Amino acid sequence: AMRGHSGWTEQWASPEPRKTYDVVIVGAGGHGLATAYYLAKEHGITDIAVIEKGWLGGGNTGRNTTIIRSNYLYDESAALYDHAVTLWEGLSQDLNYNVMFSPRGVLMLSHNEHDRQGAQRHIHANRLNGVDNEWLTPDECKAYCPPLNISANTRYPVIGGALQRRGGTARHDAVAWGYARAASARGVHVLQNTTVTGIRRSADGRVAGVETTRGFIGARKVGVVAAGNTSVVMDMAGVRMPIESYPLQAVVSEPVKPCFPCVVMSNTVHAYVSQSDKGELVIGAGTDQYPSYSQTGSLSIFNHTLDAIAEMFPIFRRMRMLRTWGGIVDVTPDRSPILSKTPVPGLYVNCGWGTGGFKATPGSGHVFAHTIARDEPHPINAAFSLDRFETGRFIDEAAAAAVAH
Numbered sequence: 001a002m003r004g005h006s007g008w009t010e011q012w013a014s015p016e017p018r019k020t021y022d023v024v025i026v027g028a029g030g031h032g033l034a035t036a037y038y039l040a041k042e043h044g045i046t047d048i049a050v051i052e053k054g055w056l057g058g059g060n061t062g063r064n065t066t067i068i069r070s071n072y073l074y075d076e077s078a079a080l081y082d083h084a085v086t087l088w089e090g091l092s093q094d095l096n097y098n099v100m101f102s103p104r105g106v107l108m109l110s111h112n113e114h115d116r117q118g119a120q121r122h123i124h125a126n127r128l129n130g131v132d133n134e135w136l137t138p139d140e141c142k143a144y145c146p147p148l149n150i151s152a153n154t155r156y157p158v159i160g161g162a163l164q165r166r167g168g169t170a171r172h173d174a175v176a177w178g179y180a181r182a183a184s185a186r187g188v189h190v191l192q193n194t195t196v197t198g199i200r201r202s203a204d205g206r207v208a209g210v211e212t213t214r215g216f217i218g219a220r221k222v223g224v225v226a227a228g229n230t231s232v233v234m235d236m237a238g239v240r241m242p243i244e245s246y247p248l249q250a251v252v253s254e255p256v257k258p259c260f261p262c263v264v265m266s267n268t269v270h271a272y273v274s275q276s277d278k279g280e281l282v283i284g285a286g287t288d289q290y291p292s293y294s295q296t297g298s299l300s301i302f303n304h305t306l307d308a309i310a311e312m313f314p315i316f317r318r319m320r321m322l323r324t325w326g327g328i329v330d331v332t333p334d335r336s337p338i339l340s341k342t343p344v345p346g347l348y349v350n351c352g353w354g355t356g357g358f359k360a361t362p363g364s365g366h367v368f369a370h371t372i373a374r375d376e377p378h379p380i381n382a383a384f385s386l387d388r389f390e391t392g393r394f395i396d397e398a399a400a401a402a403v404a405h
């Protein structure tokens with residue numbers, strides 16, 4: 001920790017920008033900070049600046065409902081998200097910072113025959129990929145999550161659920177702080193309150209650096225990790241992205257004693273819930289159905305979700321909601337991320353995580369660092385290329401995030 005200019009102990013340096021760096025990362029969210037950390041730790045590249053227009057972790061990383069799991073359908077997705085879960089399991093030790101990873105189990109409910117068939121297909125596909133996932137009967141769901149209402153005479157009766165026991169939650173702020181602190185300790189510069197306003201290319205078309213609100217910063221390689229703002233930033237390099245940005249909201253309740261032991265999700269009713277370590281219910285919903293850069297969202301989404309939560313968990317019917325907020329999620333046509341080189345030499349992009357990228361944070365940073373360092377994708381992210389939208393080799397996980405996009 002360093003003594004900051006204000007006298008209090010800072011966990012990371014706040015240096016003046018140098019004129020050039022080997023690598024610039026645009027965006028100090030979890031994915032950008034993790035990328036910088038693994039570039040330094042795994043590849044020995046430390047001449048890095050992570051440039052952030054606001055405060056580190058202030059984007060979706062600091063706004064999400066922290067669900068972690070890897071029970072995705074496609075082989076490529078299972079490999080990517082399970083790589084992340086494996087890194088989550090040792091992350092606090094690796095960073096020497098408690099990210100509060102809690103493998104409390106993620107239970108995805110089925111309410112009708114369509115849900116059940118889809119869930120069991122996921123379970124079989126996951127088992128083939130070595131990803132833990134198991135089918136529970138309604139009584140077993142109730143035993144795993146006692147507040148769950150499994151009576152038959154409800155609008156959305158529970159007919160079973162798919163449980164990934166290795167899934168769970170983590171403290172989102174701590175993930176950003178842990179990576180920033182560990183990257184800074186290895187010499188990485190984290191430049192907060194600094195907006196990238198342009199991407200400069202040299203005569204031969206290669207990336208040459210970024211224009212910022214603190215002047216031009218030269219770089220041989222630039223990684224854009226700007227989530228909901230990706231299209232805006234990549235447009236600065238003349239690269240058009242297959243991304244739509246939507247508001248996705250969350251709400252927390254008043255804090256209560258520990259009463260909810262896991263994560264429960266339901267795609268049919270567009271709701272998911274867990275309980276934070278401070279005691280609040282952390283509730284999420286579907287996205288608003290219109291592109292927007294607002295970090296709020298419409299009330300109708302919450303009314304619908306809270307109706308469903310109140311029916312699925314009657315003990316919560318009198319809970320008071322404390323605050324709501326939103327983030328800007330970057331959604332691709334096939335709902336899978338883009339971790340890729342780009343048509344601009346030296347320019348790389350990591351985006352498209354939509355409503356479900358927090359769970360991937362360590363795995364994303366790890367393989368994106370490999371991609372930047374070696375100028376070729378890691379085998380795990382090779383399929384998540386930008387050009388799949390030209391070749392048609394989609395990885396269609398639209399149903400995976402268990403929320404209606």
Ligand SMILES: Cc1cc2nc3c(=O)[nH]c(=O)nc-3n(C[C@H](O)[C@H](O)[C@H](O)COP(=O)(O)OP(=O)(O)OC[C@H]3O[C@@H](n4cnc5c(N)ncnc54)[C@H](O)[C@@H]3O)c2cc1C
Binds near residue numbers: 052062226233
């Ligand atoms: C309400 C909500 C709930 C969610 N719940 C979950 C969940 O339960 N589980 C899950 O897996 N995922 C969830 N997600 C998705 C997840 O939060 C994101 O996919 C993930 O955090 C993206 O991380 P990131 O580091 O790429 O983006 P961010 O954390 O958004 O970081 C991008 C950064 O880039 C910066 N930036 C943008 N433009 C510029 C510029 N021009 N110059 C400099 N900096 C710039 C931004 O300020 C931002 O800090 C949720 C998202 C929301 C909004």
Ligand SMILES: CSCC(=O)[O-]
Binds near residue numbers: 284
């Ligand atoms: C916001 S949805 C959370 C997830 O994808 O597990």
